[in-house]
Amino acid sequence: MRNNDAADIVVAEDVTGPAMAELDQQFAVYQDATLWQRPDELADAISTARALIVRNRTQVTAELLQGADQLLAVGRAGAGLDNVDVAAASELGVVVCYAPVQNATSVAEHTIALMLALLRRIPQADQSVRQGQWLRHEHTGHELAGKTLGVIGLGNIGRRVATYAQALGMQVIACDPYLSPDSEVVEQLSCELMSLFDLLAQADVVSVHTPLSVETHHLLDCDAFQQMKNSAVLINTSRGSIVNEADLGEALESGQIAGAALDVRESEPPAPDSRLHTLGNTVLTPHIAAFTTEAQNAVVQAVVADVTAVLNGEVATNYANFRRPRFRC
Ligand code: MLT
Numbered sequence: 001m002r003n004n005d006a007a008d009i010v011v012a013e014d015v016t017g018p019a020m021a022e023l024d025q026q027f028a029v030y031q032d033a034t035l036w037q038r039p040d041e042l043a044d045a046i047s048t049a050r051a052l053i054v055r056n057r058t059q060v061t062a063e064l065l066q067g068a069d070q071l072l073a074v075g076r077a078g079a080g081l082d083n084v085d086v087a088a089a090s091e092l093g094v095v096v097c098y099a100p101v102q103n104a105t106s107v108a109e110h111t112i113a114l115m116l117a118l119l120r121r122i123p124q125a126d127q128s129v130r131q132g133q134w135l136r137h138e139h140t141g142h143e144l145a146g147k148t149l150g151v152i153g154l155g156n157i158g159r160r161v162a163t164y165a166q167a168l169g170m171q172v173i174a175c176d177p178y179l180s181p182d183s184e185v186v187e188q189l190s191c192e193l194m195s196l197f198d199l200l201a202q203a204d205v206v207s208v209h210t211p212l213s214v215e216t217h218h219l220l221d222c223d224a225f226q227q228m229k230n231s232a233v234l235i236n237t238s239r240g241s242i243v244n245e246a247d248l249g250e251a252l253e254s255g256q257i258a259g260a261a262l263d264v265r266e267s268e269p270p271a272p273d274s275r276l277h278t279l280g281n282t283v284l285t286p287h288i289a290a291f292t293t294e295a296q297n298a299v300v301q302a303v304v305a306d307v308t309a310v311l312n313g314e315v316a317t318n319y320a321n322f323r324r325p326r327f328r329c
Pocket of ligand 1 (some may be wrong): 055056077078079080081102238290
């Protein structure tokens with residue numbers, strides 16, 4: 001649909017896949033992949049819509065939601081909800097549905113890929129071969145086997161990372177304020193639960209898998225890096241703002257820690273002149289951990305199914321607040 005007048009569903013970002021065609025058959029869908037960049041136009045587009053579908057770039061604020069009288073559902077095509085004001089949606093009775101687990105395997109696999117890329121210097125070795133070099137000793141790396149992995153956050157992704165790392169011979173330690181040491185998850189994973197302070201001091205590889213919130217913003221800053229071993233590396237596939245990037249740059253340059261692999265950044269896209277881009281001990285990817293065909297099809301399918309259910313008066317399956325709209329019908 002080209003024009004947003006009378007759209008049932010507004011899609012403000014690049015959300016694609018087989019499930020989107022199903023949505024088109026049932027509803028009047030208005031999709032503009034760049035709409036998230038123009039909040040006024042977006043507000044206008046959803047003022048009469050019954051559902052809004054986004055990825056992570058649209059800021060679904062209280063103000064935006066308050067102007068959408070007919071809105072029944074917000075569908076977030078992904079797991080992180082830091083760009084959606086879920087409390088405001090709840091106050092307005094709007095269902096927030098999302099995809100809490102559908103991309104977890106892909107993100108966990110990418111996390112392991114980043115660990116290997118960083119510790120085996122794969123991007124640097126690849127680049128040197130393309131430049132006509134054949135350097136072997138210069139690209140001597142480290143094994144994961146026998147190392148200690150510190151997982152911050154044992155949710156859907158952290159648990160998978162822990163399991164894959166154990167299969168590679170790593171010992172896993174973890175911190176998660178929402179779990180107790182005798183919880184089933186911790187026992188099943190046979191990993192040791194400890195404080196962040198202890199984890200940072202003991203881990204050879206620290207991997208972040210916690211949502212972004214007021215509590216986790218800049219959780220890893222210069223104080224945290226000072227706890228880490230000089231030989232340790234940091235992997236972040238969760239949210240960029242959990243790491244203070246300026247402090248990370250210092251820690252990498254000074255040798256306080258040995259390396260970092262980041263899929264997510266404080267600002268996305270990052271400034272092209274970011275100090276992290278010039279360092280030899282970083283591996284950087286553009287927030288693609290969840291971008292596999294399998295994960296994206298599953299994520300979009302889940303969100304389309306829930307938005308369809310809510311608009312048809314049925315209940316959502318993956319929801320952050322409630323299964324059906326309140327006060328509105
Ligand atoms: C997620 O939160 O699901 C991933 O980071 C990917 C995304 O933000 O879309």
